[in-house]
Amino acid sequence: MTRRLLYSYLALALLVLAGLEIPLGYLYARGETSRFAQTVERDATMLAEVTEENIEEGNTGELPDVIGDYTARTGGGAVVVDRTGVVLAASGSAVRTGTNLSAEPDIAAALDNRPTTGTDDGGDGDEVLYSTQPGASGTTIRGALRLTYPMTTVTERVHRIWLVLALVGACILAAVALVAFTLARWITRPLRTLHRATTQLAEGRLTNPPDATRGPPELRELAASFTHTATRLRQLLDAQQAFAGEASHQLKTPLTALRLRLENFEPYLDPRALDSLDEAVAEVERLGRMVHGLLALARLENTATTAEPTDLDAVLADRAAMWEPLAAEQHVAVAVTGTSAGRVWAIPGALEQVVDNLVANALRVSPPGTTLTLTRAPGAELHVVDQGPGLPAADRERAFDRFWRASDSHHDGTGLGLPIVRHLVRASGGEITLHSAPGGGLDARVRLRPASPNGEFRSGGGGGGRRRATGGSSRSLDISGEILAR
Known part of the structure; x- marks a missing residue:
């Protein structure tokens, strides 16, 4: 029973932890992804403004340094295109200068003054987050900038928080197990002593009565009631055994005397009555055996x-x-x-x-x-x-x-x-x-x-x-x- 109680407590604690930690983990993962996307979108907007100024002033030669310095510090990738979609500068990306990207949806949308942010497989199977912003001054589009980051930056943080939640859950389960084991032992202690007492009572003895001082009140009352019942039963059995012994002794003497008196009648009886006398003596003997049998059966049933x-x-x-x-x-x-x-x-x-x-x-x-x-x-x-x-x-x-x-x-x-x-x-x-x-x-x-x-x-x-x-x-x-x- 201790094990079943322990498993019940642990199952309940596990259910509560799962109901709390799993939603918390998903909320954190979504929040982390959203924050990361907002950060990338903000940085892409700022870089697009800087690159647009350089394109407007004709300083396209400074673009590699501008985006290169940024990507070196953040670990992302950046691509700058002119208003026709031709790459002017690229850093941290596999795209080469001079490549025409006007056919790509995000570049085409940015050149149409529509910024986009989303995820892509990155071409090599690794998911990346991108934000493509137009480089515009008013309604004039002079180019666009695409900023990309591998999603591993986010997933690693999400995995760490899942690991932290798992470790916290394990620690809580260990604490619950310790408390539950102590509580279960306390609850079942009267039951264990009651089981031992019941086994002893079945063997005809009660040397260790159940503990009626520890455990829940209901079990203490049960142990006290069992002890009272066992004591009363022992008294009744002792009284019955005493009666069996006394009855055996008390009945044996009158039956023996009756048999002797019947046998003493033999010389004074008519020969025709001798058969009846023999039958009477036989019945007295059978009565004696029946008494012995009843007493023996009673002793058998009362002895373990x-x-x-x-x-x-x-x-x-x-x-x-x-x-x-x-x-x-x-x-x-x-x-x-x-x-x-x-x-x-x-x-x-x-x-x-x-x-x-x-x-x-x-x-x-x-x-x-x-x-x-x-x-x-x-x-x-x-x-x-x-x-x-x-x-x-x-x-x-x-x-x-x-x-x-x-x-x-x-x-x-x-x-x-x-x-x-x-x-x-x-x-x-x-x-x-x-x-x-x-x-x-x-x-x-x-x-x-x-x-x-x-x-x-x-x-x-x-x-x-x-x-x-x-x-x-x-x-x-x-x-x-x-x-x-x-």
Whole structure:
């Protein structure tokens, strides 16, 4: 913004200078040409009177000295002709004595007692100013005088004034640039501090509030308002996180006590009621997982974490090795295919949790004798493909909605798992989608950002949980305490 303001000031100053200096330069050039023409015409008139007297008295031999002395002092050229147009004397000119110039328009007009002043190309391409005056006494014409000067005498002065105007304009622009830069920096200082504060706030902290003491009043008010809003938002987030922690602790105890009380009823119940008791205990357990999932999702949305380069190949190899024993118990094979993916951007611990829970989902629906495939595709893309029943297109669109569960689902999921996974993937700068797998089943595609050697990327928000320990329980999600439900 500083640069744009500076350019705006300079453009305005340049427009003003052009509007002033260009007309001034043209006026000076016209005035200089007019003054020069008047001077030449005056001198030509005076010389014509002198030469006319010499011609009248028959002193034509003195004419070369008269005009020669003048042209030597002024650098012009002069030609004197008699009343028939024959050259009597010439100085500073290529015309020779005795040449008849009566046919030339300016000489003919002067011999007709009509003076002329104008410009001509001079015969060699250089423009000259001439003034031809009649040498007359009353109505008697005794001759004429032509006085010429090269126009370079004027153009050099005009060029000098244009150069002076250009230098003055450059100095003014330099002064305007210095003042404009100082003013633009002063105006944009609150915006720069506000930008830094906004970036910090997006990362979950505000160590340097925007400067509300400098800059225009409107920007100072904006900085103060932002600081107040950020402080209030931080208080609300702290209160929400405190509530999440307290609610997790306070709800865990009564739910555990309720589960124990229900289990204590077992010896005293009629055998026909045991199935209902098991269902009640299962619902209490599901309620506990749902509470954990809600609290985990709240913590994710209120926490900002910076993405870091993560080795996708190493994570896949580690998680596949961890899941193979459980998959073998269900007679399901786990295969890792595709070319090496290298390093990708992911918030700490997120990639392990995403892989764990997508695999857990896939194992839940995989029939015995099938293969669960983890495929690395070009462009830092991961596919988790099962051979289960799959999902209709409408259900795949809704699978990431909170609390959504497939209508034909028979497991005890809470419907919070995939929303948490999507939040982890998006916080890492990627995207997750569900597709129908060839031959049946579901293809969960996770697209991440490759971590190039010189690349830099920061997540746009969301949080990441702690890093999952290798070999941990395959039936728990670190951040939510549940297996993801499709």
